[in-house]
Amino acid sequence: MAAENLRFDGRVVIVTGAGGGLGRSHALAFGARGASVVVNDLGGSTTGEGASSRAADVVVEEIRAAGGKAVANYDSVLDGEKIVETAMKAFGRVDIVINNAGILKDVSFARMTDAQWDLIFQVHVDGAYKVLKAAWPIFRKQKYGRIINTTSAAGIYGNFGQANYSAAKLALVGLTQTLALEGKKDNIHCNVIAPMAASRMTETILPPDMLQSLKPEMVTPLVEYLCHEDTTENGSIFEVGAGFVGKLRWERTGGHGFAIDKTLLPEHIQDKWAKITDFEDGRATHPTTTSESMEGIMANFENVSVDDSARPKVVSADGKVDVEAAKSLSFDSDVFEYSERDVILYNLGIGAKRTDLHLVYENNDAFGAVPTFGVIPSFTAMNAVPFGEILPSFNPMMLLHGEQYLEIIKPFPTQGKLTSTPYVVDILDKGKGCVVTIGVKTADENGDDICVNEFTMFIRGSGNFGGKKEGTDRGAATAVNQVPSRKPDHVVQEKTSEDQAALYRLSGDWNPLHIDPDMAAVGGFDVPILHGLCSFGIAGKHIFKTYCNNDAASFKNIKVRFAKTVNPGETLETSMWREGNKVIFQVRSVERDAIIISNAAVELQGEALKAAAAAPAAAAAPAAAPAGAFKSAAAFDQIAAGITAMSSADRQAQVKKIKGIFQFDITNEAGQSTQYFIDLKNGEGAVGAGPAKNKPDVVIAVKDATFVELASGTANAQKLFMSGAIKVKGQVMLATKLGDVLKANKSKL
Numbered sequence: 084m085a086a087e088n089l090r091f092d093g094r095v096v097i098v099t100g101a102g103g104g105l106g107r108s109h110a111l112a113f114g115a116r117g118a119s120v121v122v123n124d125l126g127g128s129t130t131g132e133g134a135s136s137r138a139a140d141v142v143v144e145e146i147r148a149a150g151g152k153a154v155a156n157y158d159s160v161l162d163g164e165k166i167v168e169t170a171m172k173a174f175g176r177v178d179i180v181i182n183n184a185g186i187l188k189d190v191s192f193a194r195m196t197d198a199q200w201d202l203i204f205q206v207h208v209d210g211a212y213k214v215l216k217a218a219w220p221i222f223r224k225q226k227y228g229r230i231i232n233t234t235s236a237a238g239i240y241g242n243f244g245q246a247n248y249s250a251a252k253l254a255l256v257g258l259t260q261t262l263a264l265e266g267k268k269d270n271i272h273c274n275v276i277a278p279m280a281a282s283r284m285t286e287t288i289l290p291p292d293m294l295q296s297l298k299p300e301m302v303t304p305l306v307e308y309l310c311h312e313d314t315t316e317n318g319s320i321f322e323v324g325a326g327f328v329g330k331l332r333w334e335r336t337g338g339h340g341f342a343i344d345k346t347l348l349p350e351h352i353q354d355k356w357a358k359i360t361d362f363e364d365g366r367a368t369h370p371t372t373t374s375e376s377m378e379g380i381m382a383n384f385e386n387v388s389v390d391d392s393a394r395p396k397v398v399s400a401d402g403k404v405d406v407e408a409a410k411s412l413s414f415d416s417d418v419f420e421y422s423e424r425d426v427i428l429y430n431l432g433i434g435a436k437r438t439d440l441h442l443v444y445e446n447n448d449a450f451g452a453v454p455t456f457g458v459i460p461s462f463t464a465m466n467a468v469p470f471g472e473i474l475p476s477f478n479p480m481m482l483l484h485g486e487q488y489l490e491i492i493k494p495f496p497t498q499g500k501l502t503s504t505p506y507v508v509d510i511l512d513k514g515k516g517c518v519v520t521i522g523v524k525t526a527d528e529n530g531d532d533i534c535v536n537e538f539t540m541f542i543r544g545s546g547n548f549g550g551k552k553e554g555t556d557r558g559a560a561t562a563v564n565q566v567p568s569r570k571p572d573h574v575v576q577e578k579t580s581e582d583q584a585a586l587y588r589l590s591g592d593w594n595p596l597h598i599d600p601d602m603a604a605v606g607g608f609d610v611p612i613l614h615g616l617c618s619f620g621i622a623g624k625h626i627f628k629t630y631c632n633n634d635a636a637s638f639k640n641i642k643v644r645f646a647k648t649v650n651p652g653e654t655l656e657t658s659m660w661r662e663g664n665k666v667i668f669q670v671r672s673v674e675r676d677a678i679i680i681s682n683a684a685v686e687l688q689g690e691a692l693k694a695a696a697a698a699p700a701a702a703a704a705p706a707a708a709p710a711g712a713f714k715s716a717a718a719f720d721q722i723a724a725g726i727t728a729m730s731s732a733d734r735q736a737q738v739k740k741i742k743g744i745f746q747f748d749i750t751n752e753a754g755q756s757t758q759y760f761i762d763l764k765n766g767e768g769a770v771g772a773g774p775a776k777n778k779p780d781v782v783i784a785v786k787d788a789t790f791v792e793l794a795s796g797t798a799n800a801q802k803l804f805m806s807g808a809i810k811v812k813g814q815v816m817l818a819t820k821l822g823d824v825l826k827a828n829k830s831k832l
């Protein structure tokens with residue numbers, strides 16, 4: 084139990100409406116702690132009818148019986164000066180005013196009369212004013228005063244049937260905050276409480292057991308604390324009841340500043356509504372004064388935009404595009420705040436499996452985003468670009484993502500707040516369409532650049548506006564990245580899910596083209612197509628795993644061209660060729676045998692580059708091979724890649740055409756020789772020492788009679804062959820032709 088050292092000896096307190104409920108509780112408490120109390124109560128009903136001296140007298144008696152000092156006052160609060168006069172006559176001073184008196188006239192606004200409105204304002208607002216107006220000169224003169232006004236949750240939040248009461252109660256908040264400012268220099272403090280307590284005013288609306296826990300005595304201690312001479316709190320709002328005490332403050336969103344020299348239309352407000360109302364974007368503030376409130380508005384005084392005469396006009400009346408004018412435009416930045424959940428959602432959106440713990444489990448030591456995540460923070464920044472103003476014609480449903488370049492400056496943290504700023508890089512006229520490239524710079528919380536993107540959009544049917552056809556050379560961002568003529572060094576296949584676009588869009592690209600069949604039809608597609616950036620992420624993930632050992636610091640940049648659309652559910656095959664510090668790649672839709680990503684490359688750096696430099700280059704001269712083995716690792720790899728690259732469905736299709744048999748004589752280290760073969764007859768693979776059905780169709784190596792399956796063990800099999808541990812005595816025979824991939828490699832064996 085805390086020592087009761089907050090005393091009010093020598094202080095004089097006026098408590099209005101002190102005949103019962105909260106007022107009585109306040110009066111008794113102050114009386115018990117040494118204050119002289121003026122117990123004011125008109126003795127009317129909760130709705131303001133009648134008057135009697137009894138209620139105040141009873142409380143005065145209670146205080147006196149407990150050894151305290153008190154006098155009664157029966158005046159209406161509208162006669163505030165008489166209440167103050169009572170205090171001055173009885174005790175010679177006033178130190179504290181508790182404006183507690185109040186009545187209700189609840190009725191729906193539709194049925195409310197002027198009298199009901201006026202009466203509530205009179206008792207609550209005028210009454211508080213009258214008492215304070217009389218006490219104020221005394222407070223100022225004695226350089227001391229403490230005031231508590233009583234508001235209500237109904238005033239702060241509104242309450243059905245209490246339009247009059249809500250309005251009056253919130254008026255008391257404004258009164259409090261202004262008196263706090265005006266009284267401060269004279270040591271007059273004013274606070275306002277929104278109590279929830281059982282009283283004559285609440286007993287009709289709350290159930291009895293609830294009323295029991297809402298004792299007025301659970302509110303009064305806050306009033307006592309705020310009124311003590313040592314308390315400095317001033318101008319604050321508190322919610323209090325049933326033992327809970329909390330302070331309230333205002334919160335304002337970061338908002339949006341519109342240019343002050345342009346006509347502001349409701350449509351502009353509509354466009355920015357999400358930003359205007361966003362409390363979660365990290366820009367919200369808690370103004371406590373009118374000057375803090377004005378700061379946002381004052382800052383906008385300088386928000387002079389380029390108006391029609393000053394702003395560079397990008398598209399002329401005859402539809403010509405001034406690219407330099409477009410480049411000179413600046414656009415709003417966008418803040419992207421993300422958590423580990425967003426990282427996981429992105430990784431899942433580009434096909435991460437539940438077993439890829441480093442991509443889907445936040446507690447995994449290597450947890451992080453696939454580096455292609457770098458497109459996500461910048462994506463929404465493009466919303467600030469008025470495509471309609473900078474392009475000759477713009478129909479979002481005719482927009483296709485054409486190319487993407489992403490340069491990673493720093494690996495992405497697994498959570499953070501990033502700011503992205505868009506700018507126009509180029510606008511080209513390709514005849515069939517207009518090609519616009521938007522750059523986006525993204526910075527971390529320290530203001531350091533973390534990545535740069537270039538989004539190239541192809542707007543079909545918007546070309547032929549007399550613009551330039553060729554863009555500038557921007558190095559890796561515009562590199563053509565032709566694939567080498569040799570077979571790929573690595574091939575990875577991944578079947579996308581039918582639901583891939585539905586999942587990927589949750590990472591921020593809400594374009595209906597990818598989900599809504601009707602919108603897809605407007606764009607000329609049979610079904611909603613997959614996001615370009617989803618295929619981009621899937622391919623990036625393949626390279627990240629194959630060449631970077633999932634180390635984000637090894638991934639410098641990536642550039643792709645989206646050559647054809649992809650439907651969710653298709654199998655994507657990424658073929659990769661290492662050329663110096665680049666991994667050139669392309670992505671094929673296996674089902675349609677169509678290249679869907681072309682002109683693509685990832686530049687490596689750091690560990691991945693060192694590892695790649697140390698590894699035998701795919702195009703290097705064949706290594707000296709042990710007798711009987713494949714002539715080079717590359718030759719083996721190419722065969723392996725060729726076979727393993729085929730999906731099961733594809734293999735079935737291939738073998739229907741070829742009916743080929745691979746046959747091997749393989750001698751193990753003990754010199755035992757066995758003939759093995761792969762039978763690709765009739766669409767089924769079989770492996771073993773004799774024809775057998777229903778066995779894997781890609782097993783071609785053996786050590787000590789243990790099969791090594793190429794689909795999962797290419798590197799292992801290669802090592803065994805190259806080390807000479809397994810000797811191929813005879814030669815790989817092709818009984819008949821074995822499809823494009825194997826046929827092309829025959830000569831290399």
Ligand SMILES: CCCCCCC[C@@H](O)CC(=O)SCCNC(=O)CCNC(=O)[C@H](O)C(C)(C)COP(=O)(O)OP(=O)(O)OC[C@H]1O[C@@H](n2cnc3c(N)ncnc32)[C@H](O)[C@@H]1OP(=O)(O)O
Pocket residue numbers: 465466482483484485486513515518538539540541543552553592594596612613614615616644645646647648649
């Ligand atoms: C608002 C905020 C922004 C939001 C951004 C992203 C929103 C996303 O939701 C949208 C998407 O994800 S759409 C899905 C991904 N993209 C695709 O599927 C596009 C696939 N590509 C195509 O269909 C064709 O390449 C196609 C149609 C693009 C071009 O094919 P063709 O018409 O056959 O063109 P072609 O004759 O081959 O070439 C004509 C000239 O154009 C250049 N070009 C071709 N493909 C390009 C491409 N993908 N990107 C950029 N330029 C391209 C060619 O080089 C050629 O130029 P030139 O005549 O100078 O040689």
